[in-house]
Amino acid sequence: MADTDRRGSAETDTDWRGSAETDTDWRGVANEEAAEVSAQASSFLKARSRALLWDLLRPYRRLLWVLVAVVVVENITRLLPPWLVRRGIDLGIRSLLDTGSGRVLAEIVVAMLAALVTQVITRVLFLRLSGRIGQNVLLELRRRVFVHFQRLDVAFHDRYTSGRVISRMTNDTDAISELMEQGFDGLVSAVLTLVGTGVMLLVMDWRLGLICLASLIFVSALITWFSHESSRTFREVRNASAAVIMHFTETMAGIRAVQAYRREPRNQEIFTELSDRYRAINVRSFRIFAIFMPGIRLIGNVTIALMLLIGGWFVIKGWSTVGVLTAFLLYLRQFFEPLTDIGEFYNTFQSASAALEKLSGVLDEKPGVPEPEDPVRIEHAEGRIDLDGVTFEYAPGRPVLPDLDLHIPAGQNLALVGTTGAGKTTIAKLIARFYDPTAGQVTLDGIGLDRIGDEDLRQAVVMVTQENFIFNGTIADNIAFGRPGAGRQEIEEAARTVGAHEFITAMPEGYQTDVSQRGGRLSAGQRQLVAFARAFLADPAVLILDEATSSLDIPSERLVQRALRTILADRTAVIIAHRLSTVENADRVLVLGEGRILEDGAPEELRRRGGRYADLHKAWEESLL
Numbered sequence: 001m002a003d004t005d006r007r008g009s010a011e012t013d014t015d016w017r018g019s020a021e022t023d024t025d026w027r028g029v030a031n032e033e034a035a036e037v038s039a040q041a042s043s044f045l046k047a048r049s050r051a052l053l054w055d056l057l058r059p060y061r062r063l064l065w066v067l068v069a070v071v072v073v074e075n076i077t078r079l080l081p082p083w084l085v086r087r088g089i090d091l092g093i094r095s096l097l098d099t100g101s102g103r104v105l106a107e108i109v110v111a112m113l114a115a116l117v118t119q120v121i122t123r124v125l126f127l128r129l130s131g132r133i134g135q136n137v138l139l140e141l142r143r144r145v146f147v148h149f150q151r152l153d154v155a156f157h158d159r160y161t162s163g164r165v166i167s168r169m170t171n172d173t174d175a176i177s178e179l180m181e182q183g184f185d186g187l188v189s190a191v192l193t194l195v196g197t198g199v200m201l202l203v204m205d206w207r208l209g210l211i212c213l214a215s216l217i218f219v220s221a222l223i224t225w226f227s228h229e230s231s232r233t234f235r236e237v238r239n240a241s242a243a244v245i246m247h248f249t250e251t252m253a254g255i256r257a258v259q260a261y262r263r264e265p266r267n268q269e270i271f272t273e274l275s276d277r278y279r280a281i282n283v284r285s286f287r288i289f290a291i292f293m294p295g296i297r298l299i300g301n302v303t304i305a306l307m308l309l310i311g312g313w314f315v316i317k318g319w320s321t322v323g324v325l326t327a328f329l330l331y332l333r334q335f336f337e338p339l340t341d342i343g344e345f346y347n348t349f350q351s352a353s354a355a356l357e358k359l360s361g362v363l364d365e366k367p368g369v370p371e372p373e374d375p376v377r378i379e380h381a382e383g384r385i386d387l388d389g390v391t392f393e394y395a396p397g398r399p400v401l402p403d404l405d406l407h408i409p410a411g412q413n414l415a416l417v418g419t420t421g422a423g424k425t426t427i428a429k430l431i432a433r434f435y436d437p438t439a440g441q442v443t444l445d446g447i448g449l450d451r452i453g454d455e456d457l458r459q460a461v462v463m464v465t466q467e468n469f470i471f472n473g474t475i476a477d478n479i480a481f482g483r484p485g486a487g488r489q490e491i492e493e494a495a496r497t498v499g500a501h502e503f504i505t506a507m508p509e510g511y512q513t514d515v516s517q518r519g520g521r522l523s524a525g526q527r528q529l530v531a532f533a534r535a536f537l538a539d540p541a542v543l544i545l546d547e548a549t550s551s552l553d554i555p556s557e558r559l560v561q562r563a564l565r566t567i568l569a570d571r572t573a574v575i576i577a578h579r580l581s582t583v584e585n586a587d588r589v590l591v592l593g594e595g596r597i598l599e600d601g602a603p604e605e606l607r608r609r610g611g612r613y614a615d616l617h618k619a620w621e622e623s624l625l
């Protein structure tokens with residue numbers, strides 16, 4: 001949490017703009033929700049986003065050129081019709097009137113048809129090609145983000161909430177998807193139409209052309225106002241929408257706690273507040289659009305009316321022709337059309353670039369517990385664990401484990417007990433290498449955990465957490481999770497050993513029962529047994545077990561205790577114990593207090609000594625009476 005605070009302060013504080021700014025200040029997701037970023041930071045973020053986009057597009061370099069060619073041809077075919085209309089009026093109709101020959105007119109009509117057909121073909125080609133490239137890019141982006149989120153360490157996920165993860169995967173990839181679908185097409189077409197039409201106007205009649213282009217002064221003033229107003233609003237719209245998603249997903253993820261504590265009304269209030277903020281900001285952005293779009297149309301229509309007036313006068317004076325005037329009027333329609341869409345593109349671009357900034361930030365995060373580049377192989381670990389001079393802090397300056405020396409010989413069963421917050425889970429997580437110690441080192445068979453490859457480490461050290469997480473799928477899948485590729489027989493054997501076989505076979509479809517279906521739901525004790533079977537199948541040299549705190553009924557309890565004895569036999573075990581029987585069965589007990597070892601010895605020895613453990617034991621025994 002405190003880590004978030006540290007980052008959080010970098011997000012909003014003057015650190016951002018201060019002279020002490022270094023690259024590391026905005027690495028990864030550190031700047032993500034910054035209200036304002038300095039010019040230096042902004043160019044760093046933009047460069048990072050561009051690098052990601054380019055990296056994603058690189059495999060489609062050639063296709064992109066084809067796409068550009070298609071867009072150019074399409075736009076040329078769009079510029080042709082007004083010009084052909086002019087020739088039709090000035091040359092085709094004239095020759096028909098003068099000589100009675102309709103050949104020129106017929107040629108022009110054929111050319112017009114050809115232009116229209118080409119336009120349709122290029123549009124089809126464009127949509128298919130851009131759709132293909134866009135979807136492939138999105139697939140790759142989603143894949144990368146997912147792989148990276150999975151690879152990032154527990155410390156990262158502690159501070160980066162699931163709501164934010166979901167927001168990255170939904171909101172942000174959607175924004176990029178929109179850019180792929182409309183943004184590119186819109187921008188390229190708008191630029192080509194504007195430049196192309198402008199050139200055609202000047203070429204046909206530079207005087208009338210200049211008058212038309214003068215309207216651009218008003219257009220650019222309106223666009224400047226719009227971009228200024230909307231960049232702030234769009235940013236707020238995005239943040240507000242992310243807040244709605246985050247609150248929603250976090251409420252649903254914790255729905256049991258929400259219902260148990262009757263938290264619904266308060267959550268509803270917060271949700272309504274957030275949704276209302278989202279609505280209000282959207283209304284504000286609509287207001288900006290409501291000025292911008294009609295504004296552009298007004299300028300366009302006034303220009304057309306003026307052109308009719310001035311152009312008509314030019315024709316009467318013989319300085320221009322009816323054909324040129326008609327073409328001008330047609331071109332002007334085309335000229336102002338993409339301008340009204342600029343607001344939409346702007347929104348799309350802003351959203352997509354913000355999304356890219358965030359996603360490239362996530363991809364830039366380095367795992368806190370990186371895999372060694374040149375790992376030491378451990379194929380058959382013995383299971384000796386040593387913590388030498390280990391200090392660990394979640395937040396800088398606040399050590400949870402001040403200086404811990406702990407040596408666990410291979411095969412020993414060690415129970416950790418102590419007051420809440422004493423650091424038991426932290427020790428367990430250090431042994432499983434969810435975190436690396438701040439100082440000192442943790443070794444397995446004398447080899448630093450940070451020097452062992454992930455695969456070997458995960459094979460040698462397994463941690464069974466309290467939640468006993470059950471994934472969607474069949475029971476067999478859930479057990480096989482312990483050792484991917486395990487056969488049906490091995491799965492059944494593991495279940496039998498921990499005493500889970502009976503209840504599994506009694507389920508509607510036995511091992512094939514889907515745990516997400518009705519009838520497949522498991523009780524707390526059953527979940528624990530499945531987790532044990534999973535751990536037994538994994539057969540690690542070191543097993544770390546966070547014993548569930550929830551108490552079971554006596555028969556289930558006996559079943560679980562028996563299973564526990566089976567899976568703990570012949571391996572190193574570190575158990576965060578909550579049950580007296582578990583502690584009493586252990587070879588050694590460690591009583592912890594504020595990250596320090598207060599007592600250390602065999603259970604009966606500690607009982608005899610008459611210290612904290614003896615008191616704890618007495619209290620436990622009394623509670624059972």
Ligand SMILES: Nc1ncnc2c1ncn2[C@@H]1O[C@H](COP(=O)(O)OP(=O)(O)OP(=O)(O)O)[C@@H](O)[C@H]1O
Nearest residue numbers: 001002158394400419420421422423424425426427
């Ligand atoms: N992710 C985290 N970020 C910051 N501080 C943490 C984090 N996890 C634990 N702590 C702090 O570290 C200390 C030790 O926590 P730990 O979970 O190891 O205790 P514990 O002995 O396992 O407690 P319990 O029996 O309640 O599970 C506590 O003061 C806790 O507030």
